[in-house]
Amino acid sequence: MTASNAERHAQGEQWLVPNYKPQPIALVRGEGSRLWDADGREYLDLMGGIATAALGHCHPKVVSALNEQAGKxxxxxxxxxxxxxxxxxxxxxxxxxxxxxxxxxxxxxxxxxxxxxxxxxxxxxxxxxxxxxxxxxxxxxxxxxxxxxxxxxxxxxxxxxxxxxxxxxxxxxxxxxxxxxxxxxxxxxxxxxxxxxxxxxxxxxxxxxxxxxxxxxxxxxxxxxxxxxxxxxxxxxxxxxxxxxxxxxxxxxxxxxxxxxxxxxxxxxxxxxxxxxxxxxxxxxxxxxxxxxxxxxxxxxxGGVLEHAEAMGRKLGERLDAMAKRFGSDKVVEARGMGLLRGLELHGPAADVVSGCREQGVLVISAGANVVRIAPPLVIEEAELDRGLDVLEKVLEDVLA
Ligand SMILES: Cc1ncc(COP(=O)(O)O)c(C=O)c1O
Structure with missing residues (x-):
């Protein structure tokens, strides 16, 4: 059960139909907006399992609803x-x-x-x-x-x-x-x-x-x-x-x-x-x-989650707009989106930004070839969002340089 990221990745390449091209980490645990891989490394989740983990990972109320129903x-x-x-x-x-x-x-x-x-x-x-x-x-x-x-x-x-x-x-x-x-x-x-x-x-x-x-x-x-x-x-x-x-x-x-x-x-x-x-x-x-x-x-x-998502979405939008402005229209086509589903369209592929963020402990995804997509859990805390976006901005500095 305690295989490493590398071992799990190799197993996937050998045993699974090759229709997905997974990133080279195996995730083993999640809590709120954080995830841990098989090597024990922690990540901040800015993609929510592709806009799915709205309440974050292992939300206590969802876990207890599932457990309660599982016994019934x-x-x-x-x-x-x-x-x-x-x-x-x-x-x-x-x-x-x-x-x-x-x-x-x-x-x-x-x-x-x-x-x-x-x-x-x-x-x-x-x-x-x-x-x-x-x-x-x-x-x-x-x-x-x-x-x-x-x-x-x-x-x-x-x-x-x-x-x-x-x-x-x-x-x-x-x-x-x-x-x-x-x-x-x-x-x-x-x-x-x-x-x-x-x-x-x-x-x-x-x-x-x-x-x-x-x-x-x-x-x-x-x-x-x-x-x-x-x-x-x-x-x-x-x-x-x-x-x-x-x-x-x-x-x-x-x-x-x-x-x-x-x-x-x-x-x-x-x-x-x-x-x-x-x-x-x-x-x-x-x-x-x-x-x-x-x-x-x-x-x-x-539970107030919609209101929180609206506020965090505004913040995310402002920060992505600022990044688009900072890097300029020759590097970034535009920032767009609504709420906590937003993208930054680049002139080139988003893949290097996705892998660069992952290497810095932040998970984002692409949408199409050139768009970096951010879709964190709706319950993400403001400090977490800021920290993740600081990492994204640094990675963009390197990739767009
Ligand atoms: C807008 C939209 N419709 C349909 C689907 C398909 O959903 P699923 O992968 O659960 O079949 C997706 C998945 O990304 C989607 O984003």
Whole structure:
């Protein structure tokens, strides 16, 4: 059990399918915004397991919810009602536009069911609408339908033919979306802020325009809030900051603070299309995952975490803006983002900054090739954030020199 980073890394290279390219450390323990590797080295976490560990690692309330549920009931399938799943659904509905929830295990599955629901909704209404309008540089998952909706051709290479009837417009280009939405369009699928595609917020006019387009042309509007939801932008859901409401929303990542769970939320009239037998998941909304997610939602909405995330997000934004200014536009394209999901776009690859920070004990990630992405636990303390950003700034000095 006490293998070193180097041994674990070598084992991964030998035993695992080589689809990931992990960093050369094995993480063994976490607490709050800190992590420890197999060699006993401590790291400050400014990436939160890719915007997932919203309450930090091993949050005591999530740990006790998981332990308590583990001693009660793990799994019975969705052929039975379970208390944690219904408690979670009740809270998600109370805090959102939605009337109904469907639970699954990941972001891709949440988007998969959202897209299927859009098609099925129009099938029931005997309208020949099956097309999806999505956006360039988007990321929606790795199942074939969600991969087809993802607006980054590199992810599709070798997996074609993709699901037909999906069109991509440039992000934030309302006129281009307008030209693609027609009488065959079932839904427009969009991230209020693109995450993997480079931490790119939608403009208010764009999201408002998509809502108008969907209403005017009679299709549905789906917001993929898998990365932006659950307090990441300082609001519970990013669309609340824009004042634009979707018909369907998908969540995953921070919903369970790291335990696998995804959700699709929809208005009642739309959700009705998924009659018995149309869709399902063995593990979806499993008692263990739902018990954790319930605590996450309670902490965000009643425990002051959203307010803290908003304040820390402002601070993060100010510091990244200052760095962009300091290094100048010939080195840094721009700083952008919302709340505690922000990026610094460089003119060159972000990989050296990511590895340089790691060597200095701070974990950040990239978003696309050139964007350094910062997405710490929402509970990160101000002094920790400052310390991590001091390291980032020093590493940028070296890499951009
Ligand atoms: C916006 C968005 N949608 C969907 C997904 C896919 O989620 P998962 O990896 O849980 O399938 C991701 C993952 O990064 C995401 O950021």
């Amino acid at each position: 009931l793990w799994h019975v399938s969705n052929l039975f009602s379970t208390e944690p799943q219904l408690e979670l659904a009740k809270r998600l509905i109370a805090h959102s536009f939605a009337d109904r929830a469907f639970f699954c295990n990941s972001g891709a599955e949440a988007n998969e069911v959202a897209l299927k629901l859009a098609r099925r909704h129009f099938y029931d209404r005997k309208e020949d609408r099956f097309e999806i309008v999505a956006f360039e540089d988007s990321f929606h998952g790795r199942t074939l339908f969600t991969l087809s909706a993802t607006g980054q051709p590199a992810y599709r290479e070798g997996f074609e033919p993709v699901v037909p009837g999906i069109h991509h417009a440039p992000f934030n280009d309302l006129a281009a979306a307008d030209a693609l939405v027609g009488d065959r369009t079932a839904a427009i699928l969009v991230e209020p802020m693109q995450g993997e595609g480079g931490v790119r917020p939608a403009t208010p006019e764009f999201l408002e325009g998509l809502r108008r387009l969907a209403d005017g042309r009679g299709c549905l509007l789906i917001f993929d809030e898998i990365q932006t939801g659950m307090g990441r932008t300082g609001a519970l859901f990013a669309h609340q900051k824009y004042g634009v409401t979707p018909d369907i929303m998908t969540l995953a990542k921070a919903l369970g603070n790291g335990i696998p769970i995804g959700a699709m939320l929809a208005r009642d009239e739309i959700a009705q299309a998924l009659v018995p037998g149309t869709h399902g998941s063995t593990f979806g909304g499993n008692p263990l995952a739902a018990a954790c997610a319930t605590v996450v939602l309670d902490e965000l909405t009643e």
